[in-house]
Amino acid sequence: APIVTSANNQEKVFLEYLEGAQLIAGTGFSGDAVILIGQAGTRSSVHDTKFVTGVNGATIDTSGLTDGIHVIRTQCPRLTNITIKNVVTNGMVIDMPDESREVYSSDAYVENIFIVGVDSNNENSTGMIVNGHDNDIRNIRVHFTNIGINITGSHNRISNAHPVRGAADSELTAFNKSVAFCVGNNNIYLDNCYSDNFATGISVD
Numbered sequence: 480a481p482i483v484t485s486a487n488n489q490e491k492v493f494l495e496y497l498e499g500a501q502l503i504a505g506t507g508f509s510g511d512a513v514i515l516i517g518q519a520g521t522r523s524s525v526h527d528t529k530f531v532t533g534v535n536g537a538t539i540d541t542s543g544l545t546d547g548i549h550v551i552r553t554q555c556p557r558l559t560n561i562t563i564k565n566v567v568t569n570g571m572v573i574d575m576p577d578e579s580r581e582v583y584s585s586d587a588y589v590e591n592i593f594i595v596g597v598d599s600n601n602e603n604s605t606g607m608i609v610n611g612h613d614n615d616i617r618n619i620r621v622h623f624t625n626i627g628i629n630i631t632g633s634h635n636r637i638s639n640a641h642p643v644r645g646a647a648d649s650e651l652t653a654f655n656k657s658v659a660f661c662v663g664n665n666n667i668y669l670d671n672c673y674s675d676n677f678a679t680g681i682s683v684d
Contacts, residue, residue, distance in 0.1 A: 480508075480509065481511070481518075482513065483515045483518045484514075484515070484516050484519065486518070486553055487522065492532065493531050493533055493535070493557070494514070494533070494537075495536065496534070498536065500536060501539075501540060502514070504540065504541050512546040512572070513539050513541060513546070513547055514534060515549050516533065516548065517551045518549075518552070522553075522576065532553060532556050533556040533559070533587075535557070535558075535561075536560050537561060538562040538563075539561065541563065541564070541565050543565050543567045544567075546571075547561075547563035547594070548561070548563065548571045550572065550574060551574045551576075552574075552576055554584065555586045556573075557587070558571070558590075559590045561593070562594075563595070565595070565596075566597060566606070567597050567601065569605050570596070570605070570606045571606070573611050573632075574610045575610055575611045584611065585612065585632070586613050587615070588614075589617065589619070591617075594620070595621075597623070599624055599625055599644045600653040601624075602656055604624040604625050605625070605627075606619075606621030606626070606627050606628055606642060607627075607628045610632050611632045612633050613634045614635045614636070616635065616637045618639045618640075619637070619641070620642075621640075621643070622643045624642070625644065625653055625657045628642060628659070630661060630662050633666050634665075635664075635667055637668065637669050637670070637672055638668075638672070639670070639672070640671075640672045641672070644674075645676060654678055657677045658679045660680065660681045660682070662682065663684045669681070
């Protein structure tokens with residue numbers, strides 16, 4: 480079962496892991512991600528940054544069974560110093576904090592993240608998905624996924640990000656669909672970002 484935290488301000492927790500800590504999805508794991516931030520409880524209607532939630536440290540091994548981290552129904556989480564490996568579908572997903580999409584701003588602070596996929600020839604593999612708005616994302620490395628970072632929310636800043644797809648080999652069908660940065664909204668700031676071995680460096684919709 481996944482590690483689940485609450486969306487209620489009075490029940491929020493910050494997961495602090497010691498150096499070398501590993502979270503491993505074992506055989507028979509069932510859940511959308513190893514860590515689900517904001518899955519439980521009733522989301523607080525007040526945007527209050529005094530209640531800090533998020534994750535620091537740890538290596539998350541998805542074992543190819545699930546995603547790494549999902550942030551849902553949560554504003555102002557901090558995600559720092561995390562490695563997510565053996566990613567088949569998505570390494571990290573930052574969603575809007577309201578299922579009705581009346582609140583768009585997730586306001587996440589994300590720094591020092593290393594995401595490693597299983598097979599970059601898997602067309603559906605993505606390192607990071609950013610659906611929420613107003614996020615500050617820094618120092619990101621994504622290796623061996625077909626899509627590096629997919630940004631659908633607006634007013635997001637991505638700095639010092641480096642997706643590396645790996646060799647195309649003979650799987651040109653997947654390679655031809657590979658994109659390092661998918662930009663699907665306005666006011667997206669890419670600062671000191673570059674791609675390696677993707678068919679398209681930046682796609683703007």
